[in-house]
Amino acid sequence: MAERVVIVGAGQGGLQAAASLRAEGFAGPVTLIGDEPGLAYQRALFSKAYMKDGDAGRLALKPESFFAQSDIDYRPATIVAAIDRAAGEVVLAGGARVGFDHLILATGARNAVPPLPGLDLPGVHGLRGLADAARLRDAMGRARRAVVIGGGFIGLEFAAVAAAAGVAVTVLEAADRLMARAVTPPTSARFLDFHRGTGVDVRLSTLGAGVAGTEVAEGVVLTDGTTLPADLVLLATGVRPNVELAAEAGLAVANGIVVDGHLRTADPRIFAIGDCASFPLDGRATRLESVQAAADHARHVARSIAGQDQPPYAALPWFWSDQGPLKLQIAGLSEGWNDTHVLHDAEGAVDTVLVFRAGLLIAVETVNQAGRHMAARKLLVGPPLLRETLAAAGWDLRAVLAAAG
Numbered sequence: 001m002a003e004r005v006v007i008v009g010a011g012q013g014g015l016q017a018a019a020s021l022r023a024e025g026f027a028g029p030v031t032l033i034g035d036e037p038g039l040a041y042q043r044a045l046f047s048k049a050y051m052k053d054g055d056a057g058r059l060a061l062k063p064e065s066f067f068a069q070s071d072i073d074y075r076p077a078t079i080v081a082a083i084d085r086a087a088g089e090v091v092l093a094g095g096a097r098v099g100f101d102h103l104i105l106a107t108g109a110r111n112a113v114p115p116l117p118g119l120d121l122p123g124v125h126g127l128r129g130l131a132d133a134a135r136l137r138d139a140m141g142r143a144r145r146a147v148v149i150g151g152g153f154i155g156l157e158f159a160a161v162a163a164a165a166g167v168a169v170t171v172l173e174a175a176d177r178l179m180a181r182a183v184t185p186p187t188s189a190r191f192l193d194f195h196r197g198t199g200v201d202v203r204l205s206t207l208g209a210g211v212a213g214t215e216v217a218e219g220v221v222l223t224d225g226t227t228l229p230a231d232l233v234l235l236a237t238g239v240r241p242n243v244e245l246a247a248e249a250g251l252a253v254a255n256g257i258v259v260d261g262h263l264r265t266a267d268p269r270i271f272a273i274g275d276c277a278s279f280p281l282d283g284r285a286t287r288l289e290s291v292q293a294a295a296d297h298a299r300h301v302a303r304s305i306a307g308q309d310q311p312p313y314a315a316l317p318w319f320w321s322d323q324g325p326l327k328l329q330i331a332g333l334s335e336g337w338n339d340t341h342v343l344h345d346a347e348g349a350v351d352t353v354l355v356f357r358a359g360l361l362i363a364v365e366t367v368n369q370a371g372r373h374m375a376a377r378k379l380l381v382g383p384p385l386l387r388e389t390l391a392a393a394g395w396d397l398r399a400v401l402a403a404a405g
């Protein structure tokens with residue numbers, strides 16, 4: 001009997017896993033279960049292109065015909081209620097069961113919701129699913145004043161689109177700089193200057209205490225008692241991994257579903273990929289919220305299930321964010337950094353930050369420098385690169401790459 005694969009979660013990682021299994025020659029039954037209706041879509045575009053033009057057609061990751069052509073049993077709008085490890089089955093809401101020999105958990109993450117009053121009022125939005133994005137875009141078209149709670153990628157991408165559409169936008173960030181989890185201070189400063197330059201009121205080290213209003217949101221109350229008027233509030237305070245299915249099945253969870261270097265849980269039949277997975281990278285437990293990571297995880301797991309021998313997962317993380325005319329691209333992870341070297345464009349604005357730990361290059365942040373970003377991605381998967389080597393080359397990444405052959 002052919003081995004069966006069940007994939008729980010039909011986002012970027014889940015769909016890529018299904019497609020990669022077929023690409024790797026896996027011929028057994030593949031069942032892809034998603035909790036949302038319709039086709040799997042590109043979530044990363046919600047706060048970027050979709051918020052600008054509302055074109056939902058561009059969001060689909062694969063056409064409907066793909067599933068029949070690839071012999072994938074796609075089940076949208078279907079809830080997995082439990083994993084029965086003893087039986088080797090997932091239990092669907094309503095009691096139906098689907099058997100598996102291999103199970104891939106691609107359950108993603110959900111919005112983190114702080115315990116603040118008023119977040120249930122109409123006019124307060126999150127941004128995670130397609131329905132969220134459609135509601136938010138519609139509200140943006142009618143809004144005069146918006147308050148964004150959270151100065152990370154999602155909040156700032158929306159702020160840039162809303163400000164360009166004529167909405168008066170205020171961004172509240174609890175930390176003392178923007179995107180503090182993702183970038184170094186010079187890059188934070190570049191984007192702070194940009195947003196303030198477009199009229200966005202960015203308030204750092206500022207906490208919201210709740211949303212004001214009775215029947216609808218009318219503003220955001222700060223911890224100092226000030227109320228910022230708003231007819232649209234976007235909550236962009238990060239996400240939490242969806243680990244409940246795994247935890248209830250007795251699998252280890254710790255800021256994600258705990259997996260080994262091959263993205264396998266303690267149960268060798270069960271893998272976790274994407275936003276929900278906590279995996280070892282460079283000796284550290286890591287969880288990445290990234291389209292690239294989800295897709296790379298999926299390919300790695302598909303190769304394992306297809307019987308290929310391969311080294312532990314070690315793909316280089318990379319990220320991007322479009323904020324107005326600025327494209328931020330990050331290669332590598334800057335965790336534990338202790339030194340940087342900053343390059344500037346012709347106008348004197350930061351356009352590249354080389355990030356070092358103990359004298360070794362660990363990450364590169366670029367703004368509107370696609371060529372440098374691509375060079376950085378190639379260099380960071382090669383031999384360790386010393387700060388002195390880059391300095392001797394005049395900090396020219398492409399020259400260093402060319403010299404390396």
